Amino acid sequence: MRLVKLLANLGYGSRKEVQTAIRHGWVTDKEGNRLKADSKTPHEDILFDDEPLDPAQGVVLLMHKPLGYTCSLKDQGRLVYDLLPDRFRMRKPVLSTIGRLDKETSGALLFTDDGTFLHRVISPKSEVPKVYEVTLDRPLKGDEGALFASGEMMLESEVKPLKPAELEVLDDTHARLILHEGRYHQVRRMFAAVGNHVNELQRSRIGGLGLDGLEEGGWRVLSEDDKALIFAGE
Structure with missing residues (x-):
């Protein structure tokens, strides 16, 4: 995937905005070398404004949802997406919650942009506890x-x-x-x-995945081992 498309899909801006960032030298590799729009640098070696890129497509997040937040972008008031970086709302594919917790319920909430993974978790056949x-x-x-x-x-x-x-x-x-x-x-x-x-x-x-000390409002990217825990009881 071309660098411009990769960054736009991760929500760093429109393609035009990303092209501007590349021209200004804000996109580099870990050694500080400026990257071009057609660079083939691996995802994990790319920096945007001296910071590592957000996780690639296929990400799964765990959030400790606080009370008072709702899960749908169509809702009014405070949303769980407000607790994530603003650019996460612009990711393509879209980052969705896996199921929902209502406004007055706190605790473990998953997000993903992987439709196959999402449907596996919520499928009645999975019976994930x-x-x-x-x-x-x-x-x-x-x-x-x-x-x-x-x-x-x-x-x-x-x-x-x-x-x-x-x-x-x-x-x-x-x-x-x-x-x-x-x-x-x-x-x-x-x-x-x-x-x-x-x-x-x-x-x-x-499933077998708990909050394990994650603070209210906090979130983290799940590893492959973490994701496997969700289905440990299948």
Whole structure:
């Protein structure tokens, strides 16, 4: 791929803007040599304004989503994309979230520009487990775990029962819930169906991949080993 197209696809500007940057000498190799539009320098050896390039196409990011941010570019207010470099919004292919967390839910959120990877994670056939830490408004009654695990629970306005889910009771008002699907507001609707209300909700793990000390609002690029962890339970 020509250098101009590579940089434009990574969101560093339009092709015209990237050509200007190249003419001004802002694009170099690691030795400081100015690159030309037709340079064949490997991605990992290119610097833009003395900084390494953003990850190449096929990137997967993990973010610790804070409360108060939404996942769709169509939403109003604070977006999870505001926590990434501005140019990430201009990448081609587009950088998308893998699933969503609502405004009042925090925790593990994945992004990728790899459509095949995205569909593998969200495919019902994959059944990648998602782990949620739940704080409830009222004490648990004791029969929720059996119902959630039954494979027979129905949510209002739906015609297909939920897949079995595992509930670990931590104390009267705190629990850990493991889901193998991702329906709209599923955790909140499950507890509402048994007469309770979710006060706080965090997704702590996707497959075998956890937040592992990542600060709220922080993000990192996943390695191949990290990506494999997501599917470790398949």
